Amino acid sequence: MEWFAKNIEKLISFVNYIRNFNQNKFMEHKLLLLGDEAIAQGAIDAGLSGIYAYPGTPSTEITEYVQRSKEAHEKNISSEWSANEKTAMETALGMSYAGKRAMACMKHVGLNVAADPFINSAITGAHGGLIVVSADDPSMHSSQNEQDSRFYGKFAMIPILEPSNQQEAYDMVNYGFNFSEKMKIPVLLRITTRLAHSRAGVKRNISKEQNKGGLHDNLKQFILLPAIARKQYKDLLNKQSEFEKASEESSFNKYIAGEDKKLGIIACGIANNYLMENYPDRKVPYPVLKICQYPVPKKIIEKIYDECDEILVLEDGYPLVEELLKGLLGKGKKIKGRLDGTIPRDGELNPNIVATALGKDFTKGKEIPEFIAGRPPSLCRGCSHNDTFLALNEAMSDYSKGRVFSDIGCYTLSALKPLESINSCVDMGASITMAIGAADAGMIPAVATIGDSTFTHSGITGLLDAVNNKSPITILILDNLTTAMTGGQKSSAFGKIEDICLGVGVEKEHIHIIKPLIKYHEGNVKIIKEELAYKGVSVIIPRRECVQTLNKRMRAKHKIKTVSL
C-alpha cells in the first residue's frame, strides 16, 4: 500500500505515456477530409458540445459529419438541424452563455438571416467558446450572390479566421475556441466553396474534454438594455487593439521575405495556394504577406507597404484588404487587385488568374469544340415538383403572366425550360411576402410557391402577415418531405404543415392537400383554379416524397444488390 502511495505519480505518468503514445501513433495517420469535415473533426477534438446549423451549400457537410460521427455520438454532442440560421446562431449563443463550446454553421446568405443575433453577440460577448462558420460561394456555384462574410466580421468587430487549407481549417477550430474564451468574444471562421468541398490529408490532435459548463462572472453581460449595452460596446471597442495584436502575433499570418522589392504581395486565405502554385519551387521572388487572421495585422502590412514599390492584393471574395489599403482617394502607392482591373472584379480566383496578375504566361489547352451544349441542372425524372408545376401552369393559363412568386429549393428549377412557371427567387421565405405586396398593388390573384423546409425556415411569419392582411393570395407549400436541394436533410416542417397553417389562422376549408401525380392532374388543376378565384388566403399542399430520398430509403430497406459504388 505504501509502495503504491509512493509510486502513484509514476504510475499515472506511465499510464499517460501509454495513452499519449497511442494517441501519437493514431495522430500520425492522416484522415482524408473535406475542408468542411476538417472543421467538424477539429470541433469534435476541441471539446465541442453542440453544433447548430441550417443546411446550405457549401457548409452542409460540417454538421452532417458531426451527425454521422460515432465519436460525437458517444460524447453526446448536440447536432440536430435548426429551423433556420437565426435560431441556430441563438442556440449556439445560449450554449456559450452556459459555458460550453458551441458552433453555428451556415452558408454566407444564412449569415444575413442570422445577422441580428450575430452582430449583437459581439456586444454580449461569449462565455464558452463560440465559433460562427460562414461558407462563402464566390462564382455563385450554388447561390444567389457572392457576398464576402469577412465584411460581417469587420462590421461586428470580431476576430476572423480564414484557413488557407484543410489542415489549417482543422487547427483553427481549437485556436478559435481558445481565443474566443480568452477574449470572451465570438470568432468568425470564414471559408469558401473551394476549401469547403476539397479533400486533403489532415493530421489530428489530441482530443479535449468538453467544458463542464457554468455561469460567467457578470450576470448582466447578456442583457442588452441600453445602459448595459453601452458599457459592453465600450468593452468591445477596447478589445480591438488586443485583437489586432493577436493578428500580428498569430502563426496563421506570415511575412515571407523576398529579394525583389518592385512588388509586394498580400494573399488572403486560399489565395495563398494559387500564388504558390505559380512557383513550383515555392520560392516567390517578392515579399509576401499571408493573411489568415483578422483584423488585418497593421504593423506587418505597414512593413511590406513601406519596402515595396507596388502592392498586389489577392483575395478570394470582395476586395476587403485592397479597399483598406487603397483608401478613398487612392493617393498612396499603386495597389493592384480587383479594383484596378488586375484581377476580375467578380468570381472566384484560380491559379491562372493569379498568373496573369503576376504577368506570367501559362499553358493553354485546346478550345472547347463549338458544338458542345450546356447542361444545366434540372428536376429529376419523376420529381413531384414537376407534376405540381404542370398543374399550376394549366390553372394559371386563365390569367396574365408574371404572377408566381417562388422561393429557394429544387423547385426553383421550374424557372427553366420547359416549365418556366415562376417569376421570382430572392431569399428564403420571400415568395409569400412578395405575393402579399403584389396583391396589395392590385395583382390579384398572386401566387406563392414555397418548399416545406423553406416554409418553416422563414415562411410562417409571412403567412401570418397574409392572414392578418386577408390577402387574396394562393400559397402552394411543396411538401416533398425533405430538404432536397442540399441533399435530403430532415425538414423541420415534417408532419406539421397543416397544423401550422391552421394555427396561424388559415381557414380550414381553404387548406387542401393534393397528390402531385399526372393521374390526378385534372383534379389538381380544378382545386388550384377554385382557390385562385377565392379572395382570401388559400394554402394548397402538394405532397409526395422526393424520389431521391425515396430511393435512398428503399435501397437501405432492401439492401438492393445492384447498388453502385
Add this chain to the structure above:
Amino acid sequence: MKKDIILAGVGGQGILSIAAIIGTAAINAGLFLKQAEVHGMSQRGGDVQSHLRLSSEEIASDLIPGGLTDLIVSVEPMESLRYLPMLSPDGWLITNTEPFVNIPNYPDINKVISEIEAFPRHIALNAEQIAKDLGSVRSANIVMLGACSPFLDLDYYLLENAIRNILQNKGEELVKINIDAFKAGLKFAEENK
C-alpha cells in the same frame, strides 16, 4: 511523381466514387492529395467535374492550373470535351462513349466521337456495355476507373484494396462485380493505349 486529373460526368454518374477510390489508394501510397469536388446545385443532372491532384510533394492549389491536366477521365463522351482547355498538350483523354442524353440539344454523337478519336492520346470505350456484360450497369464508373488506372502510377493492389475498403460493408458479391469491372476497364486500356 505528380498527376493532375479531371474527372468529368453528369450529376449522379458516380465520379465522386472514382475520386474516393483513387484518393484512398494515393493516401495509402503515402502521396499528397487534393481533390476539389462539386456538391449542390449542379448535381441535379447538370455537368459535374472534380479536380484530383496527386503528388509526392506538398500540393498548393486545390484547382489544377489550366492547360496542365495530365488526364481527363469522363463517364460521358460530350463531357470529356468540355474540359479540353484544361488538358495539357501531352495529356490523355479517357472516356466512356455511351452518351447520357438529358438535354434537347445534345449534339450529334458521331461528331462527339470523331472529335475524341481525332485526339492523339485517347482511350474511348463503352463502359456501360462492358459493365452490363458483367451484370452490373451501375459499375460503368468503375470500368472507367480501371481504364484510367494504367496512367495513375499507382500500384494495382493499392487500387484493388481501396475498392475493397470502400465496399466492404456491401457484401462480397458486390466487391467481386466491381473488381471485375475494374479489371475489364484496365484490360481495355492496356490493349488500346
